[in-house]
Amino acid sequence: MVYVFGLTAACLLGAGFVLQQHAAERAPASDVLRFRLLWDLAHSGLWLGGIGCMVAGQLLSAVALANGDLSQVEPLLVTNLLFAFALARWLSGQRLGASGWAGSLMLGGGVAAFTLAGRPSGGTAESGTFRQWTVIGLVIGVAFALIVLARHLPRLDEPPFLATAAGMLYGLQDALTRVSLSIVGTGGVVVLLTGWQPYAVIALAVTGLMLVQSAFETGPLRMSLPALTAAEPLAGIACGIGFLGDRLRTDALALTWEVVGLAAVVAGVFVLARHPAMPGQVAKSRELDRR
DSSP states (O other), rough: OHHHHHHHHHHHHHHHHHHHHHHOOOOGGGGSSSTTHHHHHHTTTHHHHHHHHHHHHHHHHHHHHHHOHHHHHEEEEEHHHHHHHHHHHHHHTOOOOOHHHHHHHHHHHHHHHHHHHHHHHHSOOOHHHHHHHHHHHHHHHHHHHHHHHHTTOOOOGOOOOOOOHHHHHHHHHHHHHHHHHHHHHHHHHHHHHTHHHHHHHHHHHHHHHHHHHHOOOOOOHHHHHHHHHHHHHHHHHHHHHSSSOOOOOOOOHHHHHHHHHHHHHHHHHHHTTSSSTTOHHHHHHHHHHHH
16 A cells, blocks of 8 residues: 555646646746745646645655655656656647657656565654754755755756755655654654754645745756656655665665666656756746746
């Protein structure tokens, strides 16, 4: 059932990203990296539909995390790009072509190779406080550095950096969601609400959403979705191993296939995201021309 929930969540997340980008590319340019962007987008039915898909996907991914390991669920969620690609292809009418098939096979095969070779096994949500905060601090610090770097680049070069920062925050959000679910299982909802974890999950979700919409607004989907899709599972797996106690097989053969699998996932993500079916920035270009 972990695989069923994980893949269904990926389907909804992929559809949600495409719908959100179609709406965000029409938002005012002055809203980039401002929470006002979310308020303006909330008046778009298309964007609300995308958010609905994303929320449903996040809930199903939480169910998957409650029944599986972070290092097992994260590779499943990366397949959201396959579903995003399928919807974008249907909307654009583009043929799949050699690059579409190659990207799909690399992405799907990479997920399978990593999962079969690594055989992720669960740990506990308990770890030393210093180790936990070190990993959390590193993830947030790298995300913040990427945001600062993006703000010093031309606007059309910002999307990959903003999307990577969002993906890292989403990966950390997945890890803290796992911790929160563990707390509920052992101490109940009251104990959860007295801790910092659920509020950190909400803060990461809102901040990540703002970064994603800013990336969608400033460039076409092919510039942001690859970075977002690749960064989230890598950050999530790092958190799982770093402070959740997740374990992977570490013999030479397993490590080789794990690296090959992750490399294939990243390559497939970028190949698919550059396919002509992925939405461009027609609406934004026209808006800038009018200005």
